[in-house]
Amino acid sequence: CCRLERSPVYYSIMIPNVSWTRMYFVERFLGEGTFGKVAKCTNLSTNEEVAIKIIKNGFNKTAKDEIKALTEISKLDAHKYSLVKFVEWFHYNSHVCIVFEMLDQSLFDFMKDRSSHPLFLHEIRAIAWQLLISLKGLKSINLVHCDIKLDNIMLVNQVSEPFRVKLIDFGLASKTTDIQMGTRLQNICFRAPEVILGLPLDERLDMWTVGYVLALLYTGFYILPRDSEFNIIRAMVEMHGMPDNEFVWKLDTPEQQSKKTGEQVKDKLDCWSFDNLKDVYYKQTKIKEVEQLIDLLKRMLEVDPNKRISPNDALRHPFFNLEKKTPKISKPQKPAAVEVHQQPAAKEVPNVPQGPAANPQETSSNKNKKSLVQQQKLLHLNA
Numbered sequence: 326c327c328r329l330e331r332s333p334v335y336y337s338i339m340i341p342n343v344s345w346t347r348m349y350f351v352e353r354f355l356g357e358g359t360f361g362k363v364a365k366c367t368n369l370s371t372n373e374e375v376a377i378k379i380i381k382n383g384f385n386k387t388a389k390d391e392i393k394a395l396t397e398i399s400k401l402d403a404h405k406y407s408l409v410k411f412v413e414w415f416h417y418n419s420h421v422c423i424v425f426e427m428l429d430q431s432l433f434d435f436m437k438d439r440s441s442h443p444l445f446l447h448e449i450r451a452i453a454w455q456l457l458i459s460l461k462g463l464k465s466i467n468l469v470h471c472d473i474k475l476d477n478i479m480l481v482n483q484v485s486e487p488f489r490v491k492l493i494d495f496g497l498a499s500k501t502t503d504i505q506m507g508t509r510l511q512n513i514c515f516r517a518p519e520v521i522l523g524l525p526l527d528e529r530l531d532m533w534t535v536g537y538v539l540a541l542l543y544t545g546f547y548i549l550p551r552d553s554e555f556n557i558i559r560a561m562v563e564m565h566g567m568p569d570n571e572f573v574w575k576l577d578t579p580e581q582q583s584k585k586t587g588e589q590v591k592d593k594l595d596c597w598s599f600d601n602l603k604d605v606y607y608k609q610t611k612i613k614e615v616e617q618l619i620d621l622l623k624r625m626l627e628v629d630p631n632k633r634i635s636p637n638d639a640l641r642h643p644f645f646n647l648e649k650k651t652p653k654i655s656k657p658q659k660p661a662a663v664e665v666h667q668q669p670a671a672k673e674v675p676n677v678p679q680g681p682a683a684n685p686q687e688t689s690s691n692k693n694k695k696s697l698v699q700q701q702k703l704l705h706l707n708a
Contacts, residue, residue, distance in 0.1 A: 349377065349424075360384045360496055361420075365427065374427040375412060379420050387496055388414075388421035394498035395423070397466050406462030407455040409479070409493040428491060429482050432542070433475035443545040443605070446614050451488045452478075452542065453621075454645060456535045459492045461636040464528050471497040471510045473534040475541065501527050513554065514547055518561055518628045521554045529630040532639070536625025543618065544605050564598055565628050599623050617644040 348369040355363045361380040368375055380388040395411040403410040403426075412424040430438075432452075444452075456478070463470060470477075472494060481489040497510065504510075504526045511520055517533035519526055540548050548564075550556040599619050606615045621644045624634035634642075 349375070351377075360387050366424075376425045376427050378423040378425065379417075380423070382419055385421060388423070391496045391498070392421075392423065394468060394495040397468055398463075398495065400466060401462045403491075405458070407459045407489075407491050408462065409491050425493070428479040428493070430480055431476050432478045432480065432490070432538070435480060435483070436475065436542070436545070441545040444542045446606070446611055446618065448488050449539060449542050449618065450645065452490055453535075453539050454640070455490050456492065456538070457636050457639050460528070460531055460535060461640070463531070464636060467501045467528075469499055469501055469504060469526075469528045470495065470531050471499055471504075472512070473531055473538065474512050474515045475538060478538065513557070514549075516554070516557065517630070518558060519630050521558055524630075527630070529633050532625055532633050532636070533630075536622055539618075540602070540622050540626070543622075544602065548602070561626075561628050564626075565623075614644070617642070620644070 349366040350369055352365045352367060352374075355365050355376065357363075361378060361384065364377045364379060366375050366377050367373070392414055398408055399411055401408060409428065410426040412426065414421060414423045416422070456473075470492065473492070477492065477494040479491050479493050481491055506523065506525050508520075508526065510526070510530070511517065511534060515534045515537050517530040518524075520530060537549075549560045599622070602619050602622070603612070603615055621634075621639065621642045624642075625639065627633040
């Protein structure tokens with residue numbers, strides 16, 4: 326595991342071909358995932374707050390792949406394309422450490438803080454526009470994120486820039502030409518049909534997951550089952566109708582599935598249709614906008630990737646013609662995003678996303694930092 330438990334402490338990183346020493350003060354740990362931990366740190370040279378991802382031992386290949394993807398992304402304007410800004414990387418005690426700009430909280434934590442209440446249409450529109458711009462940028466460099474979900478979409482600063490978001494975590498990202506057919510990608514909740522069916526994969530699987538994220542923000546719940554891939558595909562067919570012949574041969578019958586798993590398959594699923602989704606939004610005066618959003622979701626969640634809408638076409642969809650696309654930057658009247666954006670819950674809220682609560686904010690005074698400087702030794706590391 327990551328041996329950085331004695332936080333806070335100073336770390337000095339010696340960068341080759343750079344004449345000064347960079348030092349990061351570890352403020353606190355923000356969270357832990359499969360591949361490592363993320364720490365909130367301060368760059369002592371610039372006093373800038375950053376997030377440092379500390380990769381666990383044994384995941385060096387994963388770290389190498391992520392750095393490779395981030396190097397490609399660095400060719401793009403991170404602000405313009407709503408992508409996290411990659412600062413640098415270094416080694417510490419055999420751990421690969423990747424430095425990013427500091428952001429606010431994930432959409433997962435944001436939705437949990439508001440009890441999974443759906444967002445307003447103008448808020449969904451702002452997020453949708455930015456994520457589609459992200460997909461457009463990634464497509465231009467032939468990169469597929471492969472793991473888009475609420476956890477990997479960060480609010481930049483919900484107080485000063487409401488609903489400005491950025492896409493993070495490129496640990497599973499891959500060049501379009503490098504994705505092998507049959508690769509198991511994505512969280513099951515957001516898994517695209519072509520991944521489930523073992524079909525050829527490309528950047529269109531990211532469009533599926535963005536569509537599913539938007540559906541979740543609109544409804545406040547997962548619109549597809551999460552218990553098995555078989556039931557996910559069945560629900561997709563219920564929503565869209567039977568796909569074309571090239572997909573049909575991949576679909577098991579309930580009898581075939583029961584024989585494979587040894588478990589009884591339900592004769593009928595309780596699932597949503599796109600028409601049902603129109604009734605979710607509480608404000609019926611917005612019905613035209615709701616219908617346009619549902620139409621966009623239907624095109625983004627097309628089962629056949631060959632028929633799925635592209636980022637460019639999605640950005641031209643009528644849903645974005647109703648008002649300004651970019652999020653409003655004016656400061657909310659109340660500081661807490663949950664208070665500012667509360668609204669009545671949907672009529673039915675099954676499958677509410679569950680997860681850990683957001684970490685409480687912590688601070689360290691300059692006085693404490695000075696005291697630590699005197700007590701602790703600076704560690705000089707070779708990158």
